[in-house]
Amino acid sequence: MENSNGYNLAVVGATGAVGQKIVQLLEKKDLPINDLKLLSSERSAGKKIVFKNREITVEAAEPDSFEAVDIALFSAGGSISKRLAPEAVKRGTVVVDNTSAYRMDDDVPLVVPEVNEDDIKKHNGIIANPNCSTIQMVAALKPLHEAYGLSRIIVSTYQAVSGAGNSANEELKNQSKQFLNNEEMTAELLPVKGDKKHYPIAFNALPQIDVFQENGYTFEEMKMINESKKILHLPELPVSATCVRLPFFQSHAESVYVDVDKDGLSASDLQDVLRNAEGVIVEDDPANQVYPTPLSAMNKEEVFVGRIRKDMDHDNGFHLWIVSDNLIKGAAWNTIQIAERLIENKWL
Numbered sequence: 644m645e646n647s648n649g650y651n652l653a654v655v656g657a658t659g660a661v662g663q664k665i666v667q668l669l670e671k672k673d674l675p676i677n678d679l680k681l682l683s684s685e686r687s688a689g690k691k692i693v694f695k696n697r698e699i700t701v702e703a704a705e706p707d708s709f710e711a712v713d714i715a716l717f718s719a720g721g722s723i724s725k726r727l728a729p730e731a732v733k734r735g736t737v738v739v740d741n742t743s744a745y746r747m748d749d750d751v752p753l754v755v756p757e758v759n760e761d762d763i764k765k766h767n768g769i770i771a772n773p774n775c776s777t778i779q780m781v782a783a784l785k786p787l788h789e790a791y792g793l794s795r796i797i798v799s800t801y802q803a804v805s806g807a808g809n810s811a812n813e814e815l816k817n818q819s820k821q822f823l824n825n826e827e828m829t830a831e832l833l834p835v836k837g838d839k840k841h842y843p844i845a846f847n848a849l850p851q852i853d854v855f856q857e858n859g860y861t862f863e864e865m866k867m868i869n870e871s872k873k874i875l876h877l878p879e880l881p882v883s884a885t886c887v888r889l890p891f892f893q894s895h896a897e898s899v900y901v902d903v904d905k906d907g908l909s910a911s912d913l914q915d916v917l918r919n920a921e922g923v924i925v926e927d928d929p930a931n932q933v934y935p936t937p938l939s940a941m942n943k944e945e946v947f948v949g950r951i952r953k954d955m956d957h958d959n960g961f962h963l964w965i966v967s968d969n970l971i972k973g974a975a976w977n978t979i980q981i982a983e984r985l986i987e988n989k990w991l
């Protein structure tokens with residue numbers, strides 16, 4: 644437990660796309676860490692990872708891994724969180740969970756620190772990190788809500804393959820090579836793992852992220868809808884989403900349409916609000932072709948906003964182009980920010 648050298652941390656899923664970014668960011672940041680445990684499945688147990696000039700051996704995660712751990716950052720999939728987060732909490736560990744396992748539970752705060760930091764205080768051992776597409780959208784929209792009020796959100800996403808983990812990056816590389824080598828490509832469903840199938844992603848666009856729900860929306864779309872309302876504390880806010888996977892590696896982009904509650908605003912009014920918002924950077928100068936892209940946002944911690952335009956037919960409607968790194972602000976950095984707030988405010 645906490646001692647004069649700091650806190651004992653564990654990263655669950657340390658060898659995955661998100662976990663690797665968490666370890667890299669912890670190395671860069673100044674969290675008071677006494678001991679760091681890196682946990683994975685049996686597959687990666689025994690691997691060595693260098694952290695602050697010392698080698699740490701990856702261990703297979705099990706209930707006893709959490710003995711004497713103060714904070715555990717989970718990014719190993721929902722079923723692992725369901726199995727191991729309660730075991731960690733039983734041992735006195737506070738869990739920051741990156742998966743969708745607990746996000747909509749009433750007693751679990753769902754937090755983007757720039758938006759609803761105070762919700763962390765209400766935790767009972769688990770704090771949930773929101774979906775990556777949701778995080779960047781609410782980080783940009785909360786300041787607009789505070790300034791003018793929001794009465795509707797409609798979003799279409801353009802999401803990178805790394806959102807589906809390290810294996811999806813490999814899949815895009817392999818399919819791209821095949822395509823460029825003029826090898827035969829199929830447009831049909833391909834087996835992925837278990838009984839899952841999806842269409843090829845290279846040189847394609849897939850209007851399906853995660854599984855379809857009975858209402859015709861995908862689970863990714865429903866996460867954006869439900870999580871945004873919870874984080875913004877606006878349960879009645881109309882939110883609609885279409886989520887699309889595209890063949891690039893990192894950072895998600897979003898075309899967001901909002902209705903604000905105030906009449907007569909201009910695009911520059913919205914720019915001014917966002918220029919003063921924590922964690923948001925406005926890159927919006929059409930005359931000079933300035934706007935964010937997935938490549939320009941890659942490996943950065945902020946949320947970037949450009950292409951702010953007023954709807955020509957509707958005084959209260961505005962379009963925004965919101966881009967952020969799904970593995971950094973959408974996952975690793977937001978998780979670490981929550982851990983920082985837990986420590987700084989003594990909310991453990």
Ligand SMILES: NC(=O)C1=CN([C@@H]2O[C@H](COP(=O)(O)OP(=O)(O)OC[C@H]3O[C@@H](n4cnc5c(N)ncnc54)[C@H](OP(=O)(O)O)[C@@H]3O)[C@@H](O)[C@H]2O)C=CC1
Pocket residue numbers: 655656657658659660661662682683684685686687688704717718719720721723741742743773774775805806807808809810969970973974
């Ligand atoms: N990618 C993204 O943009 C985002 C992802 N997330 C969430 O983070 C989680 C991980 O995603 P991502 O990093 O992309 O996935 P990856 O597939 O890249 O990595 C999965 C990680 O989980 C570990 N793992 C798998 N099975 C077990 C197990 N039984 N016990 C312990 N560890 C296990 C893997 O270890 P091993 O090396 O041994 O296989 C690996 O470290 C997902 O739940 C996802 O929902 C959340 C927000 C954004």
Ligand SMILES: N[C@@H](CC(=O)OP(=O)(O)O)C(=O)O
Pocket residue numbers: 741742743773774775802803805806807852853863866969
């Ligand atoms: N589903 C997101 C990433 C992710 O893992 O989200 P979640 O943590 O909500 O399952 C994507 O594919 O881009």
